[in-house]
Amino acid sequence: MNTAALKKASSVSLSRADCEDFLINEARLLDEARFDEWLALFTPEAHYWVPSEPNQKSPLDTVSLMYDDRRLLETRVRRLSSPKIYSQEPRSRTSRIVTNVTIESAVNGVTKVRSKFVMVEYRREEQRLFAGTYLHDLVLIDDAIRIAFKKVDLVNADAPMDGLVVPF
Amino acid sequence: MQAYSVDDLSSAVQPARVHRRLYTDPAIFELEMERIFGVAWLYVGHESQVRNPGDYFLTQVGRKAMVVTRDDTGKLRVLHNQCAHRGAMVVASDCGHAKEFQCVYHGWTYHLDGRLKAVPLNHGYPSDFDTKNPRTSMTQVPRVESYRGFIFISQAKDGQSLTDYLGHMATSIDDMIDRAPDGEIEMAGGVFRHAYNANWKLYLENLCDAAHPWFTHRSSIDAAQQQSDDVYSDGTGEIAIRQMRQNGAPYSFWENQVGIWTYPNGHSYLGDYHDDKKLVASMEDPLFRDYIGILEAKKGKDEVKRILEVRRWNSNLYPNLSFMSQFQQLRVVHPISVNRTVVNTYCFRLKGAPEQMFRNTISFANIVNGTGSLVLTDDLEIYNRIGIGLHSDGAEWIEVGRGYHSDVRDEFGGLKGKNSTSEVYIRNMFEAWRGYMLGDKAGAAQAMKESA
Ligand code: FES
Numbered sequence A: 001m002n003t004a005a006l007k008k009a010s011s012v013s014l015s016r017a018d019c020e021d022f023l024i025n026e027a028r029l030l031d032e033a034r035f036d037e038w039l040a041l042f043t044p045e046a047h048y049w050v051p052s053e054p055n056q057k058s059p060l061d062t063v064s065l066m067y068d069d070r071r072l073l074e075t076r077v078r079r080l081s082s083p084k085i086y087s088q089e090p091r092s093r094t095s096r097i098v099t100n101v102t103i104e105s106a107v108n109g110v111t112k113v114r115s116k117f118v119m120v121e122y123r124r125e126e127q128r129l130f131a132g133t134y135l136h137d138l139v140l141i142d143d144a145i146r147i148a149f150k151k152v153d154l155v156n157a158d159a160p161m162d163g164l165v166v167p168f
Numbered sequence B: 001m002q003a004y005s006v007d008d009l010s011s012a013v014q015p016a017r018v019h020r021r022l023y024t025d026p027a028i029f030e031l032e033m034e035r036i037f038g039v040a041w042l043y044v045g046h047e048s049q050v051r052n053p054g055d056y057f058l059t060q061v062g063r064k065a066m067v068v069t070r071d072d073t074g075k076l077r078v079l080h081n082q083c084a085h086r087g088a089m090v091v092a093s094d095c096g097h098a099k100e101f102q103c104v105y106h107g108w109t110y111h112l113d114g115r116l117k118a119v120p121l122n123h124g125y126p127s128d129f130d131t132k133n134p135r136t137s138m139t140q141v142p143r144v145e146s147y148r149g150f151i152f153i154s155q156a157k158d159g160q161s162l163t164d165y166l167g168h169m170a171t172s173i174d175d176m177i178d179r180a181p182d183g184e185i186e187m188a189g190g191v192f193r194h195a196y197n198a199n200w201k202l203y204l205e206n207l208c209d210a211a212h213p214w215f216t217h218r219s220s221i222d223a224a225q226q227q228s229d230d231v232y233s234d235g236t237g238e239i240a241i242r243q244m245r246q247n248g249a250p251y252s253f254w255e256n257q258v259g260i261w262t263y264p265n266g267h268s269y270l271g272d273y274h275d276d277k278k279l280v281a282s283m284e285d286p287l288f289r290d291y292i293g294i295l296e297a298k299k300g301k302d303e304v305k306r307i308l309e310v311r312r313w314n315s316n317l318y319p320n321l322s323f324m325s326q327f328q329q330l331r332v333v334h335p336i337s338v339n340r341t342v343v344n345t346y347c348f349r350l351k352g353a354p355e356q357m358f359r360n361t362i363s364f365a366n367i368v369n370g371t372g373s374l375v376l377t378d379d380l381e382i383y384n385r386i387g388i389g390l391h392s393d394g395a396e397w398i399e400v401g402r403g404y405h406s407d408v409r410d411e412f413g414g415l416k417g418k419n420s421t422s423e424v425y426i427r428n429m430f431e432a433w434r435g436y437m438l439g440d441k442a443g444a445a446q447a448m449k450e451s452a
């Protein structure tokens, strides 16, 4: 977040209902594989983080299932739209439920939102179930809610897992 | 299940092809667990995980649960994680520090070296019950040895020494450690545990495969090449994108400039295929400049020149280990069943190197070894496709003949591919496979060379 954007955002606090609507819409974009639109929800300096351990302190000195700055997140999304992404041939179908939305804090225009999610993924005759906690740092830029940071704590973060291609 | 004779096993591995059943038959898998994983030297962990007496960690050897400990005298021990009473798993937390191990079923208590220490209610056992009898101990793995901190075990009482097993490939382990200014590395940074529905052998068969990245990893190569440099990056994306771009090197490069070397016992390494200054030690990068300065202060200019001229990408120690010294990554293969494999991948810190080097190691692991990465997910997809494909019996044989007629000897007793895309390292692993499976390692290896 640059300072100008922060100033602009600081006077506004997001309601729980606004945040919930936003999260439901985000889940829908992912389920419908509208990854470019999903990417557009992130601020330029955003990070997207899926830790590999429960209670993982830092993405810098412990490996993560996903830890993308904006540049890597863009690359991830470009790859998802490539016809040569063989790990998505056939494509995964997913269905997500986002619920238990609470606002944890709202400081300097950054609203920290916690929610619970369940995602079912179906691909090549196998169905997988993921569940966990989303932590979003949401900001308002030009009247639109944007993600400054998103962390996905999977309940099975440290389990042996088959490849993860569709973001959570 | 089919029973396999020596002749069946022997003829299943031919000079340039192997039988499909080696990847699909549960009976073969059971034999492999007994004759390869039950005999060969296997990597189980690193001494930095058990620095002090009482430190321990759990590991799996093939499918067997084991605990690696350092006993009161400082000696490394590897024990079956199994109570001598009724067989319960004794140690339940992944790692820690203990004075003794106690089974929570009936309270049998063991010393750190596995010997029985105490039994509650011990008056009730038969009159010949003896806490000194090895039958009442947690079973020790007969041979535990480490090479420069890398702990290996063999479940065979005697056989080849660890030094003979490693042979020239010990230089790959040396390479990883030599890069540490303080002469020491430590396992750090967590673990990836990835799984796929296919045979364990496929994992090592992919790691020195220079013919596949350009094709299999196309989506990430394209995405990284199209990605502009001016998008926000905190450095996390940097290493990743550079690595993906390198995978897009032209075929002529893969063919001629990488290099593939193989050594006895199924070992191999692929040369480094990178020319990006962030991915190879180079004076142009400020971080490397700092690092090389520190290294030179400790080891002298000539030695550092020698160290950095060793340029290896993946090194494979058959049958369960693969590692890479440049980014300090290591993977351990755990066969679960004929059609299911788990691979654990770890990182190392070079002691005395700038902390940013370790952070680059983490970033690199996230993109190359990560279960959710943009690269490895394609490899997992390929293993799964092989797992499906091989269950058709359209083709009885798997071809591993690429480069067969052009392999050349090297000065350290190995065989290398004339081209880097030679499948020589797969043939070399099957030579070791046949040796183990026939229970006459040296003899079988010799026969295969003569037939070649
Ligand atoms: S099974 Fe361990 S004490 Fe009985």
Ligand SMILES: [Fe+2]
Binding pocket: B206, B212, B213, B216, B217, B375, B379
């Ligand atoms: Fe690959």
